[in-house]
Amino acid sequence: MIRKQVSLFLKNVPGELGRLAALLGDHQINIEALSIQDASSYVTELYQNRGRALGRFASRESYVSMKQDSVEFALIRLLVNDTDRAEALLNEEGFLFDMTPVVAILLDNRPGRLAEVASRFGQEGINIKYVYGSVADVDGRCLFVFCPQDIEHAARVFGDE
Secondary structure, three states: OEEEEEEEEOOOOHHHHHHHHHHHHOOOOOOOEEEEEEEHHHHHHHHHHHHOOOOOOOOHHHHHHHHHHHOOEEEEEEEEOOOOHHHHHHOOOOOOOEEEEEEEEEEEOOOOOHHHHHHHHHOOOOOEEEEEEEEEOOOHHHHHHEEEOOOOHHHHOOOOO
16 A cells, blocks of 8 residues: 655654654654664765766765765654644654655565565565564564555556556
8 A cells, every 4th residue: 555654854863753753752753663774875876877867966066075974864754643633743853854665565474485586576566665574473563664666556556566
């Protein structure tokens, strides 16, 4: 199913994730899945993909400078149970964020299940830009979040998952 993912930058200092999580929790917004990486890897990804875009956005030197500056920040990607309320709250609190469509699939928590889904993406010719997940328990289900290059195609293929 297509969901909206919140992508935002936080300062890479102690307590920032706790502050964000408390803000959402205080407003009864539940985090269903979460991914954190330092922003320098995001800038590296931008640099590596620059030739695939319509035009180059910046010089190599600019990317090197951005990467050095971005170590001070973390890129947070998360799914929440109420994206509209989260979007309004983050706007109100002055966060810099983006809402991105992703495909969220509930999977049985068993060996090989992720391999089946990932292989199906490949069989359909859909490249996965990134993926992250949230595992409940051994007998429960998992929520995996996929960001495919062709969101509409992926939604058609995995609409029944």
